[in-house]
Amino acid sequence: MLDAFSRAVINADSKTACIGGEELASLRSFIAEGNKRLDAVNAIASNASCCVSDAIAGMICENTGLIQAGGNCYPNRRMAACLRDGEIILRYVTYALLAGDASVLDDRCLNGLKETYVALGVPLQSAARAVSIMKAICVAHINNTNKMYEGTSKFRKMDTPQGDCSALSAECASYFDRVIAALS
Ligand SMILES: CCC1=C(C)/C(=C/C2=NC(=C\c3[nH]c(/C=C4\NC(=O)[C@H](C)[C@H]4CC)c(C)c3CCC(=O)O)/C(CCC(=O)O)=C2C)NC1=O
Numbered sequence: 001m002l003d004a005f006s007r008a009v010i011n012a013d014s015k016t017a018c019i020g021g022e023e024l025a026s027l028r029s030f031i032a033e034g035n036k037r038l039d040a041v042n043a044i045a046s047n048a049s050c051c052v053s054d055a056i057a058g059m060i061c062e063n064t065g066l067i068q069a070g071g072n073c074y075p076n077r078r079m080a081a082c083l084r085d086g087e088i089i090l091r092y093v094t095y096a097l098l099a100g101d102a103s104v105l106d107d108r109c110l111n112g113l114k115e116t117y118v119a120l121g122v123p124l125q126s127a128a129r130a131v132s133i134m135k136a137i138c139v140a141h142i143n144n145t146n147k148m149y150e151g152t153s154k155f156r157k158m159d160t161p162q163g164d165c166s167a168l169s170a171e172c173a174s175y176f177d178r179v180i181a182a183l184s
Contacts, residue, residue: 001107004030004100030100033168039160040168041098043141044090047156051141052086055133059126072122085127090134093175097168102178110182117183128180135176142169 002010008023019027030037044051056073060066066073073079092109096102117124140146142165144157 002099002101002103007101007103036163036165036168037098037100039158040142040165040172041094043144043158043160044097044138044172045094046158047137047141048087048090048094051134051137052083052090054137055130056083056086058133059130062129063126066123066126072120072126082122082130086130086134089131089179090138093134093138093172093179096175097172100171102175105175105178106182110179114183124183128183131176131179131183135173138176139169139173142172 004027008019008027012019012023060073065071067079068074073082089109092105096105114124116122117127137146141158144160144162144165146156
């Protein structure tokens with residue numbers, strides 16, 4: 001598993017070079033923006049179960065066959081496995097976002113996932129749809145633009161300083177895109 005720092009070392013080593021100006025600048029900004037990154041991870045992690053259940057519910061609303069006999073979220077054992085998988089995927093995305101590197105997601109979650117799903121008959125398109133809903137939710141939580149259920153007690157904004165988190169939300173979105181790509 002790599003992070004932004006070990007990745008810089010590996011890149012430099014593969015060129016037998018010292019860690020150079022551009023890499024140092026990128027690490028410097030990784031450190032300078034570190035608190036924002038932690039807030040972004042926290043924004044997702046502390047809304048994780050809501051995020052997962054909403055994404056799986058959304059996926060099922062769009063395709064109710066999933067919870068009927070023959071569907072891959074039927075019976076409850078499979079529904080539970082599906083919710084668990086949503087949690088696993090989200091957890092590895094938060095690890096990647098924390099590390100600033102996708103390798104932990106690739107190596108420990110995505111490696112062989114498509115083959116497992118194909119073998120078990122888990123519909124890849126539905127799984128990708130649930131992941132894309134999680135992506136939209138997480139981007140909203142990171143940017144603190146979450147508007148779902150506004151005006152009710154279910155509406156939640158994180159108590160964080162205002163600032164520009166567009167780069168972090170884009171990075172987070174790219175990890176979800178990686179999951180979707182691995183399943184297609
Ligand atoms: C650490 C990384 C890791 C991952 C990612 C992982 C995934 C994983 N998901 C599985 C099953 C499963 N995954 C799903 C998921 C779904 N079904 C749907 O219709 C939806 C599209 C989707 C939810 C979004 C289901 C239903 C099963 C059970 C399938 C079965 O037993 O028939 C299995 C088979 C073993 C088991 O049932 O526990 C694995 C290994 N395990 C791991 O250790």
